[in-house]
Amino acid sequence: MLANVQIAQVTWREAENYLRAIRTPVFIEEQQVAPDFEWDELDTSAVHLLAMLEDFNSAPQPIACLRIIDYHKIGRMAVLKEYRRLGLGAALLQKAVEICKLHKSKVISLSAQTHAIDFYKQAGFKVVSAEYCDVHIPHVDMQMDL
Numbered sequence: 001m002l003a004n005v006q007i008a009q010v011t012w013r014e015a016e017n018y019l020r021a022i023r024t025p026v027f028i029e030e031q032q033v034a035p036d037f038e039w040d041e042l043d044t045s046a047v048h049l050l051a052m053l054e055d056f057n058s059a060p061q062p063i064a065c066l067r068i069i070d071y072h073k074i075g076r077m078a079v080l081k082e083y084r085r086l087g088l089g090a091a092l093l094q095k096a097v098e099i100c101k102l103h104k105s106k107v108i109s110l111s112a113q114t115h116a117i118d119f120y121k122q123a124g125f126k127v128v129s130a131e132y133c134d135v136h137i138p139h140v141d142m143q144m145d146l
Helices: 012-030 088-102 114-122
Strands: 005-010 047-055 058-069 073-079 107-113 132-134 137-145
Touching (some): 005 088
Antiparallel strands (some): 047 058, 058 073
């Protein structure tokens, strides 16, 4: 992961603009997810992780995020295209697992796009469902027992 990236736990209220600045290009523009589906009532009660790139020459820039629902479901992980394959997703996922463990969760679940199954397997998740389509994208349910 980049040395000048900080990952922080934030609320929707304090970081909505940053979270939208990541999820809009990734989900709505790249993956053609309808805005009505992307923005839901769960955002306001979720715990969000936000990765910010800090540069001495400019203001911190939001580059990756995810959300945790009720300390047992991870979702909406997004990394801006130009920052992929640098370990940001793995760092966010590791931090999310740590947070869920702190809150005594027994199982963490997520809905993984099928192209990302191996990524989640490397982090300790296992496939627990057949493939299904969610917003026109193939997914499987995965979980990690803690």
